[in-house]
Amino acid sequence: MRKAILTIGNTLRGDDGVTTYLGKLIEAEDSLDWEIFYGEDVPESQFHKIREFNPDLVVVADAITGMRIGQVEVIDISNDVDYMYSTHNLPAPILMSYLKGFCKSVLFLGLTVDLENVLEVNENISKEAQVTAESALKKVLEIDSIF
Template identity: 25%
Template sequence: MKQFLKGHKKLVILGIGNEMRGDDGLGPVMAQKLAPYEKENFTVFDAKTVPENFTGAIKKEAPSHMIILDAVDMNEAPGHIRLVNKEEIANYNISTHAMSLSFLIKYLESTHPVKIILLGIQPKNMDLNRGISPEIQKSMDYIYRLLTSKIIS
């Protein structure tokens, strides 16, 4: 993460997912927790299941770096955290949103020079009307502490 963010001038966090589908809600929940830390060089978007609706706002922010937070099925233990490079995104089953993240990233990169990475957490349960699983909450707490203490503070 430190290597990815080296020399960043403006960071955007994009939380993606559906809060009604258990662990798939981790992106929006994280975005809501990080929003109070927004400042001139740090912006958060809670995109829910429609990240494509935020392309204009992201372009307006003109970030140098962007982290996408989402549930990613990596065939790992629940709560496993992985930084997924944009070239690897097609190899994973990504969340419940309609637009391909690969397409979204290509579009954003074509409109503004930005470094983008996906911070994925392996979900345990994505059934309707379920809360975040304890394993996923533990990983979310770790990411929250990492971001708030080392990167955005």
């Protein structure tokens, strides 16, 4: 089974880059065979590469707010029109709808970060966000065992 993860986040906005950190953790994990697509703050720029890779599963990972900081969840946002999930050009529900047009399974993985840590220019993620990414890696390992 071909599996991919699309990370979304601006690495110049502190903890918004948490999913880029997650992507690096996944790449370093020998037991995982996932293709990582770094979408940064324009994830739709990776769609042609994802389409070429032709995965059976795509996990879209993005920093979110609105839940307990550090919480990592697979969230069903397929019918959600609230744009709180993304600070990027294309709202996550629309992005996922497009991916579902050519991928068998698409999941949204939300990594809850402190909003205060994404508001200013900062190339580093906090220790708290690093721990959140490590929790997200465990969630990816769970997803990997299911698919």
